[in-house]
Amino acid sequence: MSDENLTQQTEAQTQVQSSPLRCVIGAMISGALGYGLYSLMIATATSFATKPIHSDNVIVLKLSSAVRTLVVGVMALGTAVFAIVAIGLLALGVQLLVQQMTKQKS
Known part of the structure; x- marks a missing residue:
C-alpha cells in the first residue's frame, strides 16, 4: 500500500526550473x-x-583551549559553507541570465 502512495507522490511532483531571480534570492539568503x-x-x-582561563591545571588549560578552538572552527566552517553557496548561486544566476540572453539573440 505505501509503495503505491510513494509512487503516486513522486510522479505528481514536477521539477522546478531554476531562474536567475531564484538564484539571486537564494544567494541573498x-x-x-x-x-x-x-x-x-x-x-x-x-x-x-x-x-582568559583561570586554572593551574595543565589538562584543564589544554582541554579548554581545544574546545574554544573547535567552537570557533565550527563557526568558521559554517561561514565558509554559506559564503561558497552564495557565490555559487550568484554564478549560476549569471550563467542562466547569459543563456537566456543568447537564446533571445539567436
Whole structure:
C-alpha cells in the first residue's frame, strides 16, 4: 500500500526550473546566513580572547583551549559553507541570465 502512495507522490511532483531571480534570492539568503555566522564567530572569538582561563591545571588549560578552538572552527566552517553557496548561486544566476540572453539573440 505505501509503495503505491510513494509512487503516486513522486510522479505528481514536477521539477522546478531554476531562474536567475531564484538564484539571486537564494544567494541573498545564504549570504545573510553566512554574515550572521561570521558576526557570531567574531563575537565568540572576542569573548574567548577577553576572558582568559583561570586554572593551574595543565589538562584543564589544554582541554579548554581545544574546545574554544573547535567552537570557533565550527563557526568558521559554517561561514565558509554559506559564503561558497552564495557565490555559487550568484554564478549560476549569471550563467542562466547569459543563456537566456543568447537564446533571445539567436
